[in-house]
Amino acid sequence: MSTVSRVVRDHPDVGEQTRARVHEAIDRLGYRPSPIARALVSGQTRLLALLVSDIANPFYPQLAKSVEQAAKRDDYTVIICNTEDRTAETRRYVERLLRQGLDGVIHASAARDEKVLLSLIEDPRRVVFTNRRPTSDAVSYVVSDNRGGAIELTRHLLSLEHRRIGFIGGPSFARNATERLDGFTAAMAEVPDAVPLIAQGDFAVDDGGRAVHAWMDAMSGPSAIIAINDSVALGALEALTARGLRVPRDVALAGFDGVQLAASRVFDLTTVDQHIDQMGRLAVRILLRQLADSASDGPTREVLPTELLLRGSTEGAAADWPAAREAGAGATLAR
Amino acid sequence: MSTVSRVVRDHPDVGEQTRARVHEAIDRLGYRPSPIARALVSGQTRLLALLVSDIANPFYPQLAKSVEQAAKRDDYTVIICNTEDRTAETRRYVERLLRQGLDGVIHASAARDEKVLLSLIEDPRRVVFTNRRPTSDAVSYVVSDNRGGAIELTRHLLSLEHRRIGFIGGPSFARNATERLDGFTAAMAEVPDAVPLIAQGDFAVDDGGRAVHAWMDAMSGPSAIIAINDSVALGALEALTARGLRVPRDVALAGFDGVQLAASRVFDLTTVDQHIDQMGRLAVRILLRQLADSASDGPTREVLPTELLLRGSTEGAAADWPAAREAGAGATLAR
DNA sequence: GTGAAAGCGCTAACAT
DNA sequence: ATGTTAGCGCTTTCAC
Numbered sequence A, B: 001m002s003t004v005s006r007v008v009r010d011h012p013d014v015g016e017q018t019r020a021r022v023h024e025a026i027d028r029l030g031y032r033p034s035p036i037a038r039a040l041v042s043g044q045t046r047l048l049a050l051l052v053s054d055i056a057n058p059f060y061p062q063l064a065k066s067v068e069q070a071a072k073r074d075d076y077t078v079i080i081c082n083t084e085d086r087t088a089e090t091r092r093y094v095e096r097l098l099r100q101g102l103d104g105v106i107h108a109s110a111a112r113d114e115k116v117l118l119s120l121i122e123d124p125r126r127v128v129f130t131n132r133r134p135t136s137d138a139v140s141y142v143v144s145d146n147r148g149g150a151i152e153l154t155r156h157l158l159s160l161e162h163r164r165i166g167f168i169g170g171p172s173f174a175r176n177a178t179e180r181l182d183g184f185t186a187a188m189a190e191v192p193d194a195v196p197l198i199a200q201g202d203f204a205v206d207d208g209g210r211a212v213h214a215w216m217d218a219m220s221g222p223s224a225i226i227a228i229n230d231s232v233a234l235g236a237l238e239a240l241t242a243r244g245l246r247v248p249r250d251v252a253l254a255g256f257d258g259v260q261l262a263a264s265r266v267f268d269l270t271t272v273d274q275h276i277d278q279m280g281r282l283a284v285r286i287l288l289r290q291l292a293d294s295a296s297d298g299p300t301r302e303v304l305p306t307e308l309l310l311r312g313s314t315e316g317a318a319a320d321w322p323a324a325r326e327a328g329a330g331a332t333l334a335r
Numbered sequence C: 001g002t003g004a005a006a007g008c009g010c011t012a013a014c015a016t
Numbered sequence D: 001a002t003g004t005t006a007g008c009g010c011t012t013t014c015a016c
Helices: A002-008 A016-029 A035-042 A059-073 A087-099 A114-121 A146-159 A175-189 A205-217 A230-242 A276-292 B002-008 B016-029 B035-042 B059-073 B087-099 B114-121 B146-159 B175-189 B205-217 B230-242 B276-292
Strands: A047-052 A077-082 A104-107 A127-130 A140-144 A164-168 A195-199 A224-227 A252-254 A271-273 A301-304 A307-309 B047-052 B077-082 B104-107 B127-130 B140-144 B164-168 B195-199 B224-227 B252-254 B271-273 B301-304 B307-309
Touching: A002 A016, A035 B035, A047 A059, A047 A087, A059 A077, A059 A276, A059 B059, A059 B077, A077 A087, A077 B059, A077 B077, A087 A114, A104 A114, A104 A276, A114 A127, A127 A276, A140 A146, A140 A175, A140 A276, A146 A164, A146 A175, A146 A224, A146 A252, A146 A271, A146 A307, A164 A175, A164 A205, A175 A195, A195 A205, A205 A224, A205 A230, A224 A230, A230 A252, A276 A301, B002 B016, B047 B059, B047 B087, B059 B077, B059 B276, B077 B087, B087 B114, B104 B114, B104 B276, B114 B127, B127 B276, B140 B146, B140 B175, B140 B276, B146 B164, B146 B175, B146 B224, B146 B252, B146 B271, B146 B307, B164 B175, B164 B205, B175 B195, B195 B205, B205 B224, B205 B230, B224 B230, B230 B252, B276 B301
Parallel strands: A047 A077, A047 A104, A104 A127, A127 A140, A140 A301, A164 A195, A164 A224, A224 A252, B047 B077, B047 B104, B104 B127, B127 B140, B140 B301, B164 B195, B164 B224, B224 B252
Antiparallel strands: A271 A307, B271 B307
């Protein structure tokens, strides 16, 4: 019995021929070890949780796909958990899954739940943060260079002679949002007559619309808008369209993330590509390494470069504000 | 020990005061039963799998959300599995998860993998199909009235005087696709001079574009297009836009599913609403009932009514074909 | 009604 | 190098 166990797990202490005989018997009987029994004694289930704030945001399915693919190569199963940025949800999921024998967690939407998660898990090596940088410095993470990406994008808009630039931000508890805002602010400060307009949002499509309407109602609209992510940019595009403003002729528009949808000709949205797949794969690799090595070297911190993807929504020449504001019909899309 | 077990599971055979004493001890010691040990002996893990063909198709995240929410009310955890419509993936997932003690499966993308799944699971009461109707009649399902929805949509287009109507279909192994095609064909047959144009696709965004280009290249374009789902409609819209054709003025366009994105003003897409949330909730309810009741009444078969959502992409009057085909600039969106 | 004992399918420690 | 033994934390007979 224990010999079988040794063979199955490729333990060295087993004779050549014994191993062969056991292997023969195994696939003759169609024997499969029970992960449950194994989990009971070893405490390892090969289950990972991926925490995301909103699976309906196209960014997360893309991330989930890459995480899932990377994990399954090492025979791990990924459970996607929708936190909606609510700490209670994080707690519910993690408490439950921990009892189920969860091995590790990738948190792609660290927010106010960061401390709860860390205290629940106890061992910080069982967690990797991604997308949003954690505040704790005892834990590994893989994030994009959000600040740098925002700077690059903002400078591009400035180079197009935009001066009044609106930034539709995210919630202050999300580090990716604050870092992007920070980059925006820094880049704007480099140009004397640049006027930054800042709106608060919540990563949701509707937030984009709200911000646009508020600006335009106040007759103080920007000539270019940067949205905190591609979904919000979509909401902004909707609102602009509804008000008869054309992109990019009346208002330039850019997003952040680089979701596939943004590349669609219908949006043709300039955005900052996060290389989502790479980020997901790397997060998995780091986590699995930490789970395997008992050696406790410090946390791994990766900041991936972003890539500015120039598309039609910011194309063309300077914007002289206030933008032409013919009401009514046919809003034209990029190009 | 066994008494504790009885108390935890609300077993009747336990004295009033004993129960009280045990409860007291339980939350004094902070005792939590181990699902793993429980699974080892009972064979039940409260784990469900949700099989989907492509999590990046916005339809599935929406479905997953509703399934997940419904399941967690009964303390079940849902694992989302991306099959990409490949039987091998289904087998991999299900074999693995079964060993992990999977309790049940909701398959939202039944395809060529149907038989494999059923043979792997053995007990058909552990499976519920949704979205795509299965061929087996031994198993429960919840699907929309795809045929009826397609008929209603097609008739609407016909009532707008469209006669050449294109249908961008899905793969023949997907029952929802064939049922929709069937409805389309039936409705077209009701009108003598109606000319159905049929293209094959694969539920992906690109398929919409391919079909449009093929039709338009052949100079035989339809005046209205029905896409097999909202994603494909997006692809079609892209392609139409690229060719300088305006929706709905030059070509009317409609989708199927009712994903949130379709409601966006940027698309303003007429579509057939599947009531995704309701479908997901119902699938869970049926599955959990089957898992609980050992009584083996036959499979439950639910066909939910769809709802035609009229929006700007099919708005307005008759289309006289061939559509105006000015090349070049500014494609205008609906409204 | 309650406790004792066996055992779910493995792994780890120990003996051989 | 291999077999034996003792659990992992529960549920389930089976006595009492």
